[in-house]
Amino acid sequence: MKTPTTVIDAGHGGHDSGALGPGGSKEKDIALNVSKRVHAILIEAGVRSILTRDSDVFLGLTERAEIANRAVADLFVSIHCNAGGGTGFEVYTSRGETTSDRAATLVFEEFGSANPGSIRRVDLTDGDVDKEAGYAVLVRTSGPAILFELEFIDTDAGESLLNDAAFQERSATAIAAGVLRFLGVELPVSPLPVIPRRNDMLRWTPAEKAIHAALDAVEEVGADPLLTEAVTLLSNAQNKVADYVDADLLSQ
CATH class of the missing domain: 3.40.630.40 (Zn-dependent exopeptidases)
Known part of the structure; x- marks a missing residue:
């Protein structure tokens, strides 16, 4: 062709x-x-x-x-x-x-x-x-x-x-x-981004450390319900990414 x-x-x-x-x-x-x-x-x-x-x-x-x-x-x-x-x-x-x-x-x-x-x-x-x-x-x-x-x-x-x-x-x-x-030619597809393994995630960024510090504060002294929900959502999102990587759906 x-x-x-x-x-x-x-x-x-x-x-x-x-x-x-x-x-x-x-x-x-x-x-x-x-x-x-x-x-x-x-x-x-x-x-x-x-x-x-x-x-x-x-x-x-x-x-x-x-x-x-x-x-x-x-x-x-x-x-x-x-x-x-x-x-x-x-x-x-x-x-x-x-x-x-x-x-x-x-x-x-x-x-x-x-x-x-x-x-x-x-x-x-x-x-x-x-x-x-x-x-x-x-x-x-x-x-x-x-x-x-x-x-x-x-x-x-x-x-x-x-x-x-x-x-x-x-x-x-x-x-x-x-x-x-x-x-009549297909557009090339960009490769999926590489997601770090769970062990790599243990080296938390400052933002991740802040999330966990906020969660600790909520548990210890309580906080505004909306703030509590926001912090929980952020934490859940991080955990879902870690679980996704743990399931080996993407490998390095």
Whole structure:
């Protein structure tokens, strides 16, 4: 089976900073951060992924499209931050009904699920969510291509969100998930965290020592019922974790 190929394009770069935030954030930097993370997730899933740029360099629009064409990419994804004083995320394809529409819809759905508080900016006139435009990177690529706008960088709230590491990670994971759905590839599952054995738990943290000190105080002199219940719940939670480890459901 042929390994699918994607080209992930971080918008702007080099002397072209893209849109600017009120605090000085640059679109090119945020786009690169998210693009590199999308790229890493796709590689982990077994996809052949190519970045148009992996550093702060300038590339022309035709050059970006040609990278995808030379690679015979199954999907080209250009990642940007929006501007114009609005709010929310949106996705673009070239004009007309193409296979790019399905890719756009899948990425849009995954992004919306990962960021339920974000505004969905759509154009439903042709029955799907993508907006259509004659952007060079979309019309000069020979295969499916989408351009994704994460959020508006030129508002205080948008700039703050775009600089949030958790938002960048959610966004990258969601975009990668949509790409993988389009390609018919499963999203890689992160391994479960390693839980320490009960013996390791005997080396209590200061917080754990505080819980047991509070329990001793409750038993000795009594305390407010709500406080007693809270301390008991914390203690029970700790014991349940220890019992879970004792049952050898997870091993080291």
